[in-house]
Amino acid sequence: MGGQKQSRAxxxxxxxxxxxxxxxxxxxxxxxxxxxxxxxxxxxxxxxxRLFGSYFDExxxxxxxxxxxxxxxxxxxxxxxxxxxxxxxxxxxxxxGRAFIPALLPATISPDDIQ
Amino acid sequence: xxYFAIACAFISLTSGCGGGGxxxxxxxxxxxxxxxxxxxxxxxxxSVCGNNVDLLCAQVTICQPGTSSCQTISDILVDLxxxxxxxxxxxxxxxxxxxxxxxxxxxxxxxxxxDGSALWGPxxxxxxxxGGGPAVRVPIHVITSTFAGQSSSQNPxxxxxxxxxxxxxxxxxxxxxxFIHDCGPVCETQSNNNLYFSCNASTCTSxxxxxxxxxxxxxxxxxxxxxxxxxxxxxxxxxGAQALSGSLILGIGTxxxxxPPAGVSTFTTDQNGFLTTIYKGTxxxxxxxxxxxxxxxxxxxxLPLCAMPIQDFYCPASPANLSATVIGTNGRQAAISFQVAxxxxxxxxxxxxxxxxxxxxxSIDWGLPFFLGRTVCVGIEGRxxxxxxxxxxxx
Numbered sequence: 001m002g003g004q005k006q007s008r009a010x011x012x013x014x015x016x017x018x019x020x021x022x023x024x025x026x027x028x029x030x031x032x033x034x035x036x037x038x039x040x041x042x043x044x045x046x047x048x049x050r051l052f053g054s055y056f057d058e059x060x061x062x063x064x065x066x067x068x069x070x071x072x073x074x075x076x077x078x079x080x081x082x083x084x085x086x087x088x089x090x091x092x093x094x095x096x097g098r099a100f101i102p103a104l105l106p107a108t109i110s111p112d113d114i115q
Numbered sequence: 116x117x118y119f120a121i122a123c124a125f126i127s128l129t130s131g132c133g134g135g136g137x138x139x140x141x142x143x144x145x146x147x148x149x150x151x152x153x154x155x156x157x158x159x160x161x162s163v164c165g166n167n168v169d170l171l172c173a174q175v176t177i178c179q180p181g182t183s184s185c186q187t188i189s190d191i192l193v194d195l196x197x198x199x200x201x202x203x204x205x206x207x208x209x210x211x212x213x214x215x216x217x218x219x220x221x222x223x224x225x226x227x228x229x230d231g232s233a234l235w236g237p238x239x240x241x242x243x244x245x246g247g248g249p250a251v252r253v254p255i256h257v258i259t260s261t262f263a264g265q266s267s268s269q270n271p272x273x274x275x276x277x278x279x280x281x282x283x284x285x286x287x288x289x290x291x292x293x294f295i296h297d298c299g300p301v302c303e304t305q306s307n308n309n310l311y312f313s314c315n316a317s318t319c320t321s322x323x324x325x326x327x328x329x330x331x332x333x334x335x336x337x338x339x340x341x342x343x344x345x346x347x348x349x350x351x352x353x354x355g356a357q358a359l360s361g362s363l364i365l366g367i368g369t370x371x372x373x374x375p376p377a378g379v380s381t382f383t384t385d386q387n388g389f390l391t392t393i394y395k396g397t398x399x400x401x402x403x404x405x406x407x408x409x410x411x412x413x414x415x416x417x418l419p420l421c422a423m424p425i426q427d428f429y430c431p432a433s434p435a436n437l438s439a440t441v442i443g444t445n446g447r448q449a450a451i452s453f454q455v456a457x458x459x460x461x462x463x464x465x466x467x468x469x470x471x472x473x474x475x476x477x478s479i480d481w482g483l484p485f486f487l488g489r490t491v492c493v494g495i496e497g498r499x500x501x502x503x504x505x506x507x508x509x510x
Contacts, residue, residue: 021308022301043301044310045227049273063231064275069424071167072284074409076476077231078427089229089478091196091403093294094387112477 011108025051028114030106037100037114043093052099055084059099062086085111152340152365152373154246156193156348158483159358159467163190167284168467169409169483171348173363175289177202178242179209180252185244190286193346193363194407195493197290198297199330200243201226201234201256205279206286211239214254214328220313222324223263224256225272226297227310229408229480233274234258234283235265238311238324243333245289245365251336254328256297258287264317271312271319288407291344291363293388293506294496295335296326303329335495340366342498343505345373346406350488353434353456355466359487367492368501376490381502381509382443388506391442392479399479402441404491404508408482410472411453413439420475421459428458428474439479443507453484 013036016027023042027035035053040046049056062081076089077097088097098114105111156173159165164172171193177200178185186209188202214222214237222238236259242250260267260278267278277283290297302308302324311329312319335341348361366373384390385400392402394413410428415437421430429435434456442448455473470487485491494505502509 021305043298044225044308045233045273047273047309060275067230067232067275073168073427073474074170074228074230074284074407075412075427075474075482076229076408076478076480078476079231086231087477088231089403089476089480090401091229091292091388091405092198092227092290092297093299094389094401095227095229096401 012106013109020046028100028109030104034104036104036106037098037109039096039098039115041090041094041096043095045095045097052084055101058082058084059086152246152248152370154363154365155360156346156363157358157360159356160360161190163280164192164285165358165467167409168462169469169472170284170467171406171483171486172285173289175200175287176244177207177209177211177255178244178250180212180240180242184209185242188286190280192285192288192407194288194290194405195292196229196403196405196407197226197288198292198294198332199256199290200241200253200287200333201258201290201330202287203280203283204236204257204259204262207257211241211255211257214238214240216313216322218313220315221263222322222328223271223312223314223319224330225270225274225310225312226256226330227272227274229405231274232283233272233276235260235270235272235276236262237314238328238330245333245337246363248340248365249338251333253333253336254330256330258283263312263314263319265319271309271321289333291332291334291493292405293384293493293508295331297330298324299326299329332495334365335498337365340369340373341495342369342500343367343492343494345375345490345492346486347490348486348488351468351470353454353471354464355461355469357466357468359468367494375492375502375509379490379492379502379509380447380449381445381494381507382441382447382449383445383503384506384508385444390508392439392481393442394439394479402479402481404441404481404485406483406486408480410469410474410482411455411484412474412476412480412482414475414477418455418473421457425458425462428472429455430457430459431455432457434471441481445503445507451481451485
C-alpha cells in the first residue's frame with residue numbers, strides 16, 4: 001500500500017493518505033503516534049475492521065442496534081458509541097465516511113476538518 | 116381514499132403533459148397508463164414497505180432467462196442512491212442463472228448503503244420487466260446472507276447483513292440513479308475492490324468483474340426509454356397521509372408520455388453523482404437527491420432534535436420554513452423552499468407519508484419529502500435526452 005504522509009507538525013498531528021482500489025483513506029495521527037480519526041471516500045466501503053482496529057466491534061454493535069430500531073430509517077449514518085463517532089453518506093458508487101475518537105481529538109482540529 | 120383521488124388527478128396531469136413529444140415515432144400510440152413504460156409507485160400501501168415511513172416502492176417482474184417462467188415481486192424500494200436491481204432470494208420462486216468467473220466459480224457481491232448497511236448474495240442473470248415493458252437480461256443481486264457458506268454476521272461485507280425482507284424493510288431495491296453500473300471501472304480493473312467476490316463452497320475472494328457483468332440499472336438496457344426516468348409524485352397535507360401513489364415513467368422525451376414538464380431546470384451532477392447545496396451560508400459539495408432516504412437530512416443547530424429513540428430527527432415547536440439553493444456543475448441553480456415539522460408529532464399521526472420530515476446530518480441529503488408534489492427527471496450518465504446529457508437531475 002503506497003501511503004503518502006502530509007505533516008501538520010505545527011498543529012500536533014499529521015495526515016497519512018492511502019489509496020486502495022478506488023478508495024482514498026486518510027488517517028489522522030497525533031504527535032504521539034495515535035490514530036485519532038479516519039476519513040474515506042470512494043466506491044463501496046473500506047476495510048473497516050482494519051481501519052477501526054480495536055474499535056470495530058463497538059462500531060458494529062452500535063450499528064446493529066441502530067438498524068434493529070423500528071421504524072427502520074434509511075438515512076446517512078450518524079453513530080455515536082461510547083468512544084466513537086462515525087458518519088457515512090453518499091450513494092453506492094461514491095461513498096464517504098469518517099470516524100473519530102472525541103476523547104483523543106487534539107484541540108487544534110475540529111470534527112469538521114476530518115474529511 | 117382522498118389520497119388516491121389526489122394520485123389519480125396527478126396521473127391525468129402527467130399524461131396531459133405528454134403532448135409535444137419529440138420521439139419521432141410517427142404513428143406509434145402511447146402506451147395506456149399503468150403499462151408500457153410506466154410503473155405505479157407507492158408509499159405506505161404495501162405489506163413490507165408499508166411498515167416504514169417515506170419509503171417509496173414499486174413492483175417488478177423477474178423471469179428465468181429465456182423462458183416464460185416469471186414472477187412479479189412487490190415491495191421493491193425505488194432508490195436513486197444505488198444502481199441495479201437487488202431482490203431477496205427468499206422471495207424468489209423461480210431459478211435464475213448464476214454468474215461465474217473464468218474458472219466457473221460463482222460471483223457474489225457486497226452492496227453498501229449510506230445508512231451503513233450492507234447486503235450480501237450471488238450475482239445472477241435475470242430477464243427483468245419494468246412496468247410491462249420489454250424484458251432486459253441483466254445481472255441482478257440476489258440477497259442471500261447464507262450464500263457461499265457465509266452468514267448474516269460472518270461475511271465478506273464485514274457487516275451484519277439483512278437475512279430477510281422483514282430485517283431490511285423491503286423485498287428488494289431498484290437502483291435507478293444517474294449511473295449505469297453499481298461499481299464501474301474500479302471493479303473492472305482492481306481485484307481488491309471488496310465488492311465483487313469469486314466464491315467456492317465456503318471462501319470468497321475479491322475479484323474483478325467486467326462492466327457488462329456488473330449489477331446495473333435495468334433502465335439503461337431498455338431498447339428505447341433508456342436515457343433515464345421521471346418520478347412524478349403527488350403532495351400530501353401538512354400532517355401527512357396514510358398512503359400515496361404516483362408514477363415512475365421510463366425514458367425522458369423518448370415516447371408520447373414522457374416529455375418533461377415545461378419549465379424544469381437541468382442540474383448536471385459531478386462525476387461522483389453529487390450536486391452542491393448552499394444552506395444558511397454553508398456550501399455542501401456532496402449533496403444528494405435520493406428517493407431512497409426517508410427525510411430531509413441536513414445540519415441546522417438552531418432546530419431542536421427529538422427525544423430518544425428518534426433523536427436523529429428534528430422536533431421544532433412549530434414547523435420551520437426553510438430554504439436552500441441547489442447548484443449543478445452546469446452552473447444552473449435554484450432556490451428550494453421546504454418545511455420541517457415536529458417529527459414526533461408527525462409519527463404520532465400513524466401516517467406513513469410526510470413532506471416535512473427532517474433530521475440531522477453533517478451534509479445534505481434531499482430524501483423522499485423532496486419528491487412529493489414534484490416531477491423529477493433523472494438522466495443516466497452519457498445518455499442524451501431533451502434535457503441534456505446525463506448524469507443530471509431535472510426538476
